[in-house]
Amino acid sequence: MSSKARKVFSLMHDIGRAACGCPAHSQSFGGGISASALHKMTTMSSETPDYAFEMACSNIRFGPGVTQEVGMDFINLGAKQVAVMTDKTVGGLPIMEAVLDSLQKHHVNFEIFDKVRVEPTDESFQEAISFARENQFDAFLAVGGGSVMDTCKAANLYAFPTTAGTGSETTGVAIFDYTPLKAKTGIAHRSLRPLLGIVDPLHTVHMPTQVAAYSGFDVLCHALESYTAIPYHQRTPRPQNPINRPAYQGSNPISDIWSTHALRILKKYFKRAVYDPEDLEARSQMHLASVFAGVGFGNAGVHLCHGMSYPISGMVKKHQASDYQVDHPLVPHGLSVVITAPAVFEFTAPSNPERHLEAAGLLGADVTNAKKDDAGLILTDTLKTYMQDMKVENGIAEFGYKSDDIPALVKGTLPQKRVTVLAPKPQTEEDLSMLFEKSMRVY
Amino acid sequence: MSSKARKVFSLMHDIGRAACGCPAHSQSFGGGISASALHKMTTMSSETPDYAFEMACSNIRFGPGVTQEVGMDFINLGAKQVAVMTDKTVGGLPIMEAVLDSLQKHHVNFEIFDKVRVEPTDESFQEAISFARENQFDAFLAVGGGSVMDTCKAANLYAFPTTAGTGSETTGVAIFDYTPLKAKTGIAHRSLRPLLGIVDPLHTVHMPTQVAAYSGFDVLCHALESYTAIPYHQRTPRPQNPINRPAYQGSNPISDIWSTHALRILKKYFKRAVYDPEDLEARSQMHLASVFAGVGFGNAGVHLCHGMSYPISGMVKKHQASDYQVDHPLVPHGLSVVITAPAVFEFTAPSNPERHLEAAGLLGADVTNAKKDDAGLILTDTLKTYMQDMKVENGIAEFGYKSDDIPALVKGTLPQKRVTVLAPKPQTEEDLSMLFEKSMRVY
Structure with missing residues (x-):
């Protein structure tokens, strides 16, 4: 031949x-x-790009009221002792009651840990891990948003999302503040992926307005970052062993489907879901969009908005988020991510103007006769409109950051290579400084 | 509250x-x-429809040449003895050489079973199961198309597709001819789902034209049937225990994404892939489309085209398929499925004309000003054009069937309730007779 x-x-x-x-x-x-x-092309250097991609995703169950099935799931799994993890806020909501009802009805043995910290730290992870070690758990149930799910992953298994944003129910990644560096970072391994994500839209009606807005922007950035991430076949190095192919492997034809579909849902339902907590259709769809974007970024990765968000939220001293009941300064995750999005996508647009334009179009911009050179501007304007509509703070200056803080923010971003290498173009320290500077005031 | x-x-x-x-x-x-x-809505009757859906799918790896990684996968899995299953045709192709190279290079112990029957029967399944039982295998590798993968599932695990059509690499279903009834049927269980589907588009260049055409029509019907299947929340009964929620659960928002995306790819690449075996882009895309449609129908199900195809291929006595090297009469699976598609979708269109029109549009029909009443006609005409372009036989009469055979064909369809209940409207025996009669001559 x-x-x-x-x-x-x-x-x-x-x-x-x-x-x-x-x-x-x-x-x-x-x-x-x-x-x-x-x-037999096995002579590879660290410059050899990858040539394959993988798609993996947790099983997902979706339905209003589906919480009632969770007790049977643990019986079906043969679980003898289940760790139920939540935070103080979610622990007091009807979802927790529904979960406990189901566990009790089906005679599942369980212990509750409700000390999950919103925006977890290495110390709060450690507390959860200690709880897990003190008991003989053979299964874990996370009842809550990204912080709860990530903490539960750190001490392992099931997931049960209540906010539309994290996508944590679908990924093998757990994010926390690493206190010694005052920066958020993540641990990633395929075995962290939950067995089943149970998505019950009935519980999203309890989300306060700003939680719905910020978690929606988290979905938006998951979708935009994964869709604009470096293509998997440009990512280096090609792994010598497939077990070392990262979960965050760059954009690929399968992650693209999930990311673009999430953008379509966002266009249709994001504002409705934020403005009216009782718009169950919109909140259900946002819940689904978070799952879709989660599968997208779980297989493609995120890049600069997320990489830069970690020092932004990790180093904050004074910002108090409305609608979040916490006893520590907090820039909610979705807010810390979207706040740099206009600067980031203006920066990345020249690397692939077609994708940036397409994303703007999916979010509602008119791109009929748009020029490639305007891709960054068009996407950025679209994002700013969403942010203004949803009353997002006008830049990181509002979290107390000044120009003097930028070197520290850059220093906090540099170690986030797990995600920043997935940006469609490389960044110098000067580039990062410029992006933080531009994000001081957004509008 | x-x-x-x-x-x-x-x-x-x-x-x-x-x-x-x-x-x-x-x-x-x-x-x-x-x-x-x-x-607590637990008082349910057999009429209570379901209210939730699940999405599950095997991990997928895609890349040209990715075959070389399979040896490492088994080492990573800790496999001590691997059953490699294939058929006589695929066993002589370069893919088999590449597989064996990789297994040998990584010192994987394996035994080969190359007696898989194209269009398996309960007896050929039994032969594979006996081979599996005689050896102490802890892992299975299927190298081939749907017949190989389904046989391997019957004697368990990994999958490695070489034709773009089956989607078997993503599902928990195995199909075979049940000889006592002279009908194809399927066994389905979540635990049959392969751990990993490895999709190497380099191997699709060895597919003969008619194999590419028929397997492409299998993809097309997977996508169309899953997209038009009864919605999951109309399927009855609601399972008392989530473990009994069927894999084939009706159309749902996640399966819809996969099915419609497969239709988009089919429109762009199906003909190119059939006409030019060396059009690697088109054959790669068809390979991906088969995966996408596989995830779609693996979570939503198929219905009448597949249900009626089982007696059509199971009862055939004289048709000899060109391009298939087999020693028994054979209507290739994709052909047996698509041959009733025009009649089927004309029948189902009134149940959901919007979806049928949308599907026709995705396949290339102009539906700008189409009326709902014309949905069946428009989709049917679109299908007939694809079938004529790809030189599909003009109806089941060409397989030797006569009107006298219709009662037997209907009788062979009735037990296929696993799939026929997923049609968007119920069928009487008269309906099924009419569908077979209309499928005698297609054009």
């Missing part, structure tokens, strides 16, 4: 530049290369 | 009729129902 093989690899070379995601353009195929030679 | 609860449940009642998929419209909520009462 040498002549056929030549044609095939020549074709691969041609289409490598097209949208199919084939990595062939990054290699040079001579005229006579054989299929088995291709299969 | 009684007043709030009243408003919420009143809203749920209203939106139950809308597109959000909420099942509330099928229940009657009085003015004063409480959240906990809703959670």
Whole structure:
């Protein structure tokens, strides 16, 4: 098949530049290369880009009132002792009552840990881990939002989201503040992925307005960052062993489907869900959008908005979020993420103007006759409109940050390479300084 | 929260009729129902429709040449002895060489079973199961198309698709001919779902034209049937225990995303992939479309085309498929499925004309000013055009069936309730007779 093989690899070379995601353009195929030679391409350097992607995702169950099934799930799993993790706020809501009703009705043994910290730290993770170690748990149930789910992952298993934003129910990532560095960061491993995410939209009606807004912007950034992330076949290095292919592997044809569909839902339901807590259709759809964006970014990754958000929320001293019942200064996660989004996407747009324009279009911008050069401006304007409509603070200056703080914010971003390497273009320290400076005032 | 609860449940009642998929419209909520009462709705009859859906899917890895990683996967899994299953045709192709190279290079112990029957029977399943029992396998690798993957599932685990059509790499279903009834049927269980589907588009270049065409029509019917399946919240009964919620649960917002995206890819690449085996971009995209449609139908189900295809292929005596190297009469699966599609979708269109029109539009029909009443006709015409372009046989008469055979074909369809109950409208025996009669000649 040498002549056929030549044609095939020549074709691969041609289409490598097209949208199919084939990595062939990054290699040079001579005229006579054989299929088995291709299969044996094992001499790779750290510059060799990846050529494959994986799609993995937790099982998801969605339905209003589906909380009532959770007790049976644990019986079906053969669980003997279940750790139920939540925070003080969610612990007092009807969802917790519904969960406990189901566990009791089905005679599931459980212990409750309700000391999850909103925006967890290494210390709060440690407290949850100690609780887990002191008891002989064989299953874990997280009842709450991203903080609860991530804490539960740190001490392992099931997930039960109550806010539409985190996507944590679908990913193998847990995020926390690493206190010694005053910065948020994440641990990631496929085995952290929950077995089942139970999404019960009835519980979203208890979300206060600002929680709905900020968690919605978290969905929005998950979708935008994963859709604009570096393509998987440009990410380096190619893993020597597939077990080392990261969960955050760059944008790919499967994550694209999830991310773009989340953007479509956001356009239709985001504002409605924020303005009217009793608009169950809108809140249900936002709940689904958070799952979709979660599968998208769980397989593609996020980049600069998230990378820069970690020092923004980790170093904050004085901002008190309305609608969040916490005893410590807090920039809610979605807020810390979206606040740099206008600057970030203006910066990344030249790397792939088509995708940035498409995203703006999905969010409602008119891009009929838009020029590629205007992609950054159009997407940024679209984002600013959403942010103003949803009364988002006017920049990180409102969290107490001054220009003097920028070097520290940059220093806090540099270690976040797990995500920043997924940006579609590399960033110097000067680039990061510029992005923080531009984010001082957004409008 | 009684007043709030009243408003919420009143809203749920209203939106139950809308597109959000909420099942509330099928229940009657009085003015004063409480959240906990809703959670405790456990008095259900066999008429109570479901109110939740689940999304589950095997992990997928996609990349040209990714076959080389499979040896490492088994080492990573700690597999001590691997059963490699294939058929005589695929066993002689370069894919098998690449698989064995990788297994040997990574010192994986394995035994080969290459006696998989194209269109398996209970007897051929039994032969594979006996092979599995005679050896101490702790892992299974299927190298081939749907027949190989389904046989491997019957004797358990991994999957490795080579044709773009089956979607078997993503589902918990295995299909075979049950010889005593002369009919194809399926066994379904979540635990049959493969751990990982490895999709290597390099291998699709070896697919003969007619195999590409028929497997493409299998993708097309997977997508169309799952998209038009009964909505999950109209399927009865609601399971008393979530473990009994079927994998084939009806169309739902997540399966819809997969099914519609598969239709978009089919429009763009189906013909190119059939006409030019060396169009690697088109064959890669068809390979991905088969995965997407597989996740769609794996969570939503298929209905009449598949249900009626089982007796069509199970009872055939004389049809010999070109491009298939087999020693028995065979109507290839994709052909047996698509041959009734024009009749089926004309029959189902009145149940949900909007979806049928949308599907026709995604496949390329102009539906700008289409009337709902014409949905069946428009989708049917679109399908016939694809079928003619791809030189599909003109009806089941060409497989030797006569009107006298219709009662037997109907009798062979009746037991396929696993799938036929998922049609968007119920069918009488007269309906099924009419559908087979109309499928005698398609054009």
